[in-house]
Amino acid sequence: MIPTLSWTPEGVRFIDQTRLPLEESYVVATTYEQVADVIVTMVVRGAPAIGVSAAYGVALGAQHSESESAERFAPEFDKICARLAGTRPTAVNLFWAIDRMKKLFADLRSKGASMAEVKERILAEAHAMYDEDIAACKTMGAFGGALLPDEGGVLTHCNAGALATCGYGTALGVIRSAVEQGKQIHVYADETRPFLQGARLTAWELTADGIPTTVICDNMAASLMRAGKIKAVVVGADRIAANGDFANKIGTYNVAILAKEHGIPFYCAAPWSTIDMETSTGDAIPIEERNQVEVTHHGGKQLTPHGVGICNPAFDVTPAKYVSAIITERGVLRAPYAESLREMEMAAQ
Numbered sequence: 001m002i003p004t005l006s007w008t009p010e011g012v013r014f015i016d017q018t019r020l021p022l023e024e025s026y027v028v029a030t031t032y033e034q035v036a037d038v039i040v041t042m043v044v045r046g047a048p049a050i051g052v053s054a055a056y057g058v059a060l061g062a063q064h065s066e067s068e069s070a071e072r073f074a075p076e077f078d079k080i081c082a083r084l085a086g087t088r089p090t091a092v093n094l095f096w097a098i099d100r101m102k103k104l105f106a107d108l109r110s111k112g113a114s115m116a117e118v119k120e121r122i123l124a125e126a127h128a129m130y131d132e133d134i135a136a137c138k139t140m141g142a143f144g145g146a147l148l149p150d151e152g153g154v155l156t157h158c159n160a161g162a163l164a165t166c167g168y169g170t171a172l173g174v175i176r177s178a179v180e181q182g183k184q185i186h187v188y189a190d191e192t193r194p195f196l197q198g199a200r201l202t203a204w205e206l207t208a209d210g211i212p213t214t215v216i217c218d219n220m221a222a223s224l225m226r227a228g229k230i231k232a233v234v235v236g237a238d239r240i241a242a243n244g245d246f247a248n249k250i251g252t253y254n255v256a257i258l259a260k261e262h263g264i265p266f267y268c269a270a271p272w273s274t275i276d277m278e279t280s281t282g283d284a285i286p287i288e289e290r291n292q293v294e295v296t297h298h299g300g301k302q303l304t305p306h307g308v309g310i311c312n313p314a315f316d317v318t319p320a321k322y323v324s325a326i327i328t329e330r331g332v333l334r335a336p337y338a339e340s341l342r343e344m345e346m347a348a349q
């Protein structure tokens with residue numbers, strides 16, 4: 001299995017996704033601040049992976065604390081959570097994970113827990129999130145794999161694979177499951193400028209799995225669809241609003257419009273930790289603006305002239321009307337999503 005991230009006695013170990021595919025190297029974060037740094041610099045990226053990384057960051061902060069009790073640890077706990085919450089604004093999984101740790105800590109504090117118990121329970125909660133994420137990817141993969149065609153081209157954008165999760169992947173989990181179900185899928189992977197998660201990470205994952213994959217420039221999707229090469233699209237998500245609008249890597253909205261224009265099913269696959277019922281529509285999802293150097297440079301070489309304006313939103317929002325289905329570990333949702341999301345949320349309570 002791809003070791004996106006793992007807990008070790010020294011700290012949290014990450015495969016360095018900024019160096020893939022040509023170099024497989026690892027970074028060990030020994031403090032919660034270093035976990036925050038690897039999230040900001042995208043050594044680790046992908047909504048579910050970011051959430052679980054932050055959970056392990058809280059666990060690391062607790063492990064290193066010299067407080068004698070939960071009560072005395074409280075101000076330090078709040079500082080750790082604030083630092084991790086300040087890393088990236090769009091993926092709701094980050095805040096879902098931190099809130100889950102906050103609920104656990106509030107309960108431990110109310111019971112007067114010792115610091116030893118706090119350390120043990122917070123680390124156990126991070127491990128639980130890790131295991132739950134992989135299980136969710138496999139369950140949603142099976143649901144989604146059934147929706148994909150028996151053969152033909154499936155397009156994906158960015159990397160919603162094992163590297164974006166604790167393992168198996170969301171959109172790539174759907175593709176892996178379809179292949180495991182015997183379907184003859186050929187994946188078309190958008191390179192996904194400017195960070196090239198598709199060309200670098202999706203291609204690396206699927207090639208290693210022996211799944212036929214073609215990397216395309218982002219501007220090639222339309223003509224491939226018109227040529228009949230694409231039979232379905234499946235992407236991940238960073239935040240799904242209560243009405244089914246969702247934020248995902250920049251360029252996803254383009255693909256959604258193209259898919260609708262060509263009558264191609266467009267699927268969004270995400271664990272329930274990506275669903276944000278507190279955000280009513282996609283217009284309210286915060287969109288991260290990243291460093292301009294991701295656009296102006298490639299491989300350390302400057303592409304653009306000095307002084308030109310640069311735009312680098314890391315995500316865009318796809319309105320629910322373009323979404324054929326939302327695939328989760330709790331099942332497949334269809335429009336109207338405001339109702340189907342609410343029903344599925346209530347069924348789980």
Ligand SMILES: CSC[C@H]1O[C@H](OP(=O)(O)O)[C@H](O)[C@@H]1O
Nearest residue numbers: 045046047158160164236248249
């Ligand atoms: C399975 S969620 C993956 C999701 O996260 C990516 O963003 P980033 O690489 O900036 O963390 C992208 O939106 C993927 O679809």
